[in-house]
Every structure is written in structure tokens, then in C-alpha cells.
Amino acid sequence: MKNEPIDFGKTAADYSKHRRGFPAEFFEQLKLRGLFVSGLRVLDLGTGTGFIAREFAKIGCRVDALDIAPEMMGVARELDRLATVEIAYHLLPAEETSFDDETFDVVMAGQCWHWFDPVKASTEVLRILKPQGSLVTAHYDWLPHVGSVPEATEELILKYNPDWLLGGKNGLYPKRLEELMNAGFTKLDSFTRDLEEPYRHEDWRGRIRASAGVSASLPKEKVREFDEEHASLLNEKFPDDPLTILHRLFVMIGKKQIATNK
Numbered sequence: 001m002k003n004e005p006i007d008f009g010k011t012a013a014d015y016s017k018h019r020r021g022f023p024a025e026f027f028e029q030l031k032l033r034g035l036f037v038s039g040l041r042v043l044d045l046g047t048g049t050g051f052i053a054r055e056f057a058k059i060g061c062r063v064d065a066l067d068i069a070p071e072m073m074g075v076a077r078e079l080d081r082l083a084t085v086e087i088a089y090h091l092l093p094a095e096e097t098s099f100d101d102e103t104f105d106v107v108m109a110g111q112c113w114h115w116f117d118p119v120k121a122s123t124e125v126l127r128i129l130k131p132q133g134s135l136v137t138a139h140y141d142w143l144p145h146v147g148s149v150p151e152a153t154e155e156l157i158l159k160y161n162p163d164w165l166l167g168g169k170n171g172l173y174p175k176r177l178e179e180l181m182n183a184g185f186t187k188l189d190s191f192t193r194d195l196e197e198p199y200r201h202e203d204w205r206g207r208i209r210a211s212a213g214v215s216a217s218l219p220k221e222k223v224r225e226f227d228e229e230h231a232s233l234l235n236e237k238f239p240d241d242p243l244t245i246l247h248r249l250f251v252m253i254g255k256k257q258i259a260t261n262k
Contacts, residue, residue, distance in 0.1 A: 185254025
């Protein structure tokens with residue numbers, strides 16, 4: 001049976017319940033750089049269920065967020081209501097946002113830049129950033145070390161979805177540096193951290209169902225079969241509950257330079 005086009009809207013329920021947001025360390029490092037402080041005008045690209053957007057709204061930023069999956073934004077709005085914050089959502093692609101020139105202090109792209117056309121998205125971000133504004137691209141990836149839970153899980157994903165291309169990664173994105181430099185961003189900055197995350201079996205299964213290689217691209221009956229085999233795999237080979245899953249945080253920041261008259 002042929003896989004379906006990737007659609008994260010189909011993962012909305014698992015995504016909101018089981019997919020962790022970025023760790024506190026991420027926001028602490030942004031705060032040290034003056035990028036996570038009250039009063040900023042912020043745009044969150046590929047917002048999903050709105051985790052990053054909500055954290056900025058909680059500290060008093062004016063936040064817009066966009067995505068191409070209306071189901072995800074529906075979940076995001078409900079989570080905003082529970083958190084008593086307001087975010088303006090837009091059903092738009094990152095490459096064509098429709099915002100006015102020089103609107104935002106910070107543009108965020110958490111766990112999503114690899115889904116965009118990097119040239120078009122960079123051009124658009126530079127257009128809508130204020131002078132000295134910052135683009136922040138970030139990833140928080142599990143690490144599939146030999147003998148680890150992620151390695152075994154990735155092998156199972158490939159069994160059901162041989163077309164999946166996101167496995168075997170080390171959580172580092174050196175190409176991002178070249179992309180930002182070529183686009184014209186300056187004062188480049190980056191940081192990485194390795195952090196352990198506890199996951200109960202149920203939550204790890206939900207996290208994996210919410211990934212591009214499973215619910216976002218497999219037919220429902222295949223997702224069910226995968227999840228049943230995944231549960232058996234965890235029970236037999238990794239009985240500890242909760243599991244300890246090593247993740248790598250990778251963040252790249254670039255600034256829009258001030259135009260100078262020659």
C-alpha cells in the first residue's frame with residue numbers, strides 16, 4: 001500500500017498529548033541573548049500545536065503563528081485558552097507570510113525549518129524582520145545511539161515506511177550555517193545541549209505515532225499495526241518504564257543586518 005503525502009494534521013491528537021516541547025534550557029539561552037523578553041513582536045513559523053508561540057505569549061510578547069495544518073492550529077487554540085493567552089494564528093506557508101516589511105523582532109522556527117524551501121523562507125524572513133531582528137531555528141531530536149530505544153524504534157519505522165528519510169541523525173545541522181550565511185544573515189550564533197528526557201512507554205509510543213514517518217504518512221491500519229509491534233518491542237527489549245531518551249538541542253541564530261548607505 002502506497003504511503004500518503006505527509007500531513008501533520010493527522011497527528012494532532014498525539015502531537016498535543018505526547019510530543020514534548022523545547023526544554024527550559026532553550027528559553028533560558030534565548031533570554032540571555034535578549035530574545036525571550038517581554039514586549040517583543042514574535043512570529044512562530046510551522047507552529048504546530050503552538051508550544052513555542054505560547055511560551056512567548058506567556059511572558060508578554062505579541063505573537064503571531066502560522067502553519068499549513070488547520071487541525072494543528074485548532075488544537076493550539078484550545079491549549080491557548082487553557083493557558084489564558086492570545087495568539088493570532090494564520091493558515092500560511094513560511095515562504096509567503098503576507099506580513100508587512102519589518103514587522104517582527106524575532107522569527108522562530110522550531111523543529112520545522114527542514115520542511116521549508118530554505119532560500120524562499122530566508123528571503124521572506126529577512127523581509128519581515130526589523131533591522132537587527134533575529135531568526136531562530138531550533139531542533140530537539142532524539143539520538144539513535146547503538147543499542148538505544150531510538151535506534152530500535154527507527155528500525156521499526158523503516159520496516160513500515162522504507163521511504164522515511166529522517167532517521168540516523170546526530171542532531172546537528174551544519175548546513176544551516178551555510179544557508180543563513182548565503183541568505184545574508186549576520187552575527188551568527190549557535191548552541192547545543194544534550195539532555196535526557198524520561199518517557200513512559202505510552203508516551204514514547206505516542207511521540208513516535210506523531211512523527212512524520214508514522215501517522216503523518218502511513219495509512220491508519222498501518223499505524224495501528226506499527227503501534228502494536230512497537231509496544232511489544234518496548235515491553236520485550238526495554239522493560240524499564242519510564243525510559244530515558246537522550247536528546248540533542250541544536251539552535252542557530254542569525255540577525256538581519258542594518259542597511260547602510262554607501
